[in-house]
Amino acid sequence: MHHNLHDSTRGRIAFDRLARFRRGWAMHTLVLVWGALVAGGMGLIWQYQHAAGTLHTAPQRWPADSSLRPSPDRWTLVLFAHPKCPCTRATVGELERIINHGGDRLRAHVLFVKPRSCAMQPDWEHTSLWDAAQRIPGVSVSADIGGDEASHFRAATSGLVLLYDPSGSLKFRGGITASRGHSGDNLGRSTVVRFLTHGTADVDRTKVYGCELGIELEET
Structure with a gap:
């Protein structure tokens, strides 16, 4: 009888240790998964924020067919x-x-x-x-x-x-x-x-960030 009680106690201790290990492992896994999801989300946000739009080659001279008129002195x-x-x-x-x-x-x-x-x-x-x-x-x-x-x-x-x-x-x-x-x-x-x-600058173009205007233009 004494041996049976001793064995039962050891069994419960082993079970408790195993349960704590599993809970700790599960929590550790959840933390890792959560961290990966956060990092992935932040990466997607950063990628979206820095995704440049299409920049076509604009007319080097003011287009004659434009209804807008450029300023002659500014x-x-x-x-x-x-x-x-x-x-x-x-x-x-x-x-x-x-x-x-x-x-x-x-x-x-x-x-x-x-x-x-x-x-x-x-x-x-x-x-x-x-x-x-x-x-x-x-x-x-x-x-x-x-x-x-x-x-x-x-x-x-x-x-x-x-x-x-x-x-x-x-x-x-x-x-x-x-x-x-x-x-x-x-x-x-x-x-x-x-x-x-x-009247001058070191660069003449930069990336543009925004939504598409929906204008069908061929790439140049």
Whole structure:
């Protein structure tokens, strides 16, 4: 009887140890899986934020078929935007900083692309982004119905900025944010400001981050 009790006690101790081991192993596995999922999610977010949009070769001279006219005595900036692209809010904010630096030397246009499929929807393009752009002093805001102007300038991605000098020559094309929806110092904005203040810069293009404008353009 004594031996049976002793064996039973040892059995319970062994079982308890095994149960604790299994619980510890399970918790350790859950922590590892959770960490892997978090790391994977963060990686996907980082990849999305830094996934650049398509940047086509824009006209080196102001396109003659554009309904917009470049300024004969100032730089002309054109920003193409999708009115419902959340990434472009940061671009509008960076444009305002550019205007604050060199607004007297610049004429700026913001064109919100409105697909023909939405032509019968009144005010489809009049979003909070439109309002934010309109609040910037001296900026002209208009709708690009059907993406005609975007086609003339070969714009495919929301947030694209094109900068032309007073002679109508393209000097810069690209984005003015460091990633999708990211506000703050970046190469695009500083390059545009340098062109406005010094007439020259070390780069003439940057990556552009934003939603597709839905314009069918061939790759160049």
